[in-house]
Amino acid sequence: QKEVEQNSGPLSVPEGAIASLNCTYSDRGSQSFFWYRQYSGKSPELIMSIYSNGDKEDGRFTAQLNKASQYVSLLIRDSQPSDSATYLCAVRGSQGNLIFGKGTKLSVKP
Amino acid sequence: SAVISQKPSRDICQRGTSLTIQCQVDSQVTMMFWYRQQPGQSLTLIATANQGSEATYESGFVIDKFPISRPNLTFSTLTVSNMSPEDSSIYLCSVLTGANQPQHFGDGTRLSIL
Numbered sequence: 318q319k320e321v322e323q324n325s326g327p328l329s330v331p332e333g334a335i336a337s338l339n340c341t342y343s344d345r346g347s348q349s350f351f352w353y354r355q356y357s358g359k360s361p362e363l364i365m366s367i368y369s370n371g372d373k374e375d376g377r378f379t380a381q382l383n384k385a386s387q388y389v390s391l392l393i394r395d396s397q398p399s400d401s402a403t404y405l406c407a408v409r410g411s412q413g414n415l416i417f418g419k420g421t422k423l424s425v426k427p
Numbered sequence: 428s429a430v431i432s433q434k435p436s437r438d439i440c441q442r443g444t445s446l447t448i449q450c451q452v453d454s455q456v457t458m459m460f461w462y463r464q465q466p467g468q469s470l471t472l473i474a475t476a477n478q479g480s481e482a483t484y485e486s487g488f489v490i491d492k493f494p495i496s497r498p499n500l501t502f503s504t505l506t507v508s509n510m511s512p513e514d515s516s517i518y519l520c521s522v523l524t525g526a527n528q529p530q531h532f533g534d535g536t537r538l539s540i541l
Contacts, residue, residue: 351529360519360532361470368527405469412483413458413523415530417469 319344323406323418331426336393338421340406343387349409350382352391355420356402364404365391396425429454433520433533440510440540447506448536450520455500458523460530461493465516473518476503510540 320343330336338352349368353361365380367373367389373380379392393400403422407415430453440446450459459476474482474495482495497503507514520533 349527360517360535363529363531366529410472412475413526414460414472414475415470415521416472419469 319347319408319410319416321406321408321416321418323421325419325421327422327424329424329426330396332396332398334396334425336396336400336423336425338391338393338404338406338423340389340391340418341387342389342406342408342416344408345384345387347384347387347408350380350389351407351409351415352378352380352389353405353407353417354400354402355405361405393423396423398425398427401425428531429456429522429524431520431522431531431533433536435536436534437537438539440538442511442540444510445506445508446510446538447504448518448520450503450505450533452501452522454524456522456524457526459497459503460521460523461495461503461505462519462521462532463516464519464535470519473505476505507538510538512540515539 322341351366352364354364355361367380367382377394381390403420405420406418432451434449461473462470464470472485473488474484476497478497494506517535519535521530
């Protein structure tokens, strides 16, 4: 059974700080990794995708992948109150579907 | 990315009835999926909707309870049959436009059963 683990939080950071969200996965053969943001009452929205070891930056967001450690992270720089949401880590399964972690609830305090 | 329209956006249903949820995409897509998100929980895959053939269901989900159709490459339906309060969830359609592309989600259907 492929699993994706996340700290459920809540993670609380002050406005302007760096928020660090972490995720581990069980299937060493996984190749595709995603971070989704989900506001309360809304559907998941893709934030980042990452396929290779190392860092991938997009604006205030940086995804980090370490396949040897089976670890994916998302850094949010200069956190804003509008970043307050649940962040879902997902790994692509063998059928093309996504396997989700339970999500980390982030709260950015003004 | 593809534009995904899901209907209805929400519904309140009586126990024992059935509801069909529609998912329409504005372009042909490789794969379509149906997920369930129970209150306070993460997303769980119900099934992969296969064009022109029977859907592939995940463990714990059966065709009699969640019949799925996919008549073409842009449209799919999920029916929640003989509903009980335990079926109160958000049901989400998701599409994959290519082998190395991310999945995108419709706005979801928020279903409450009384």
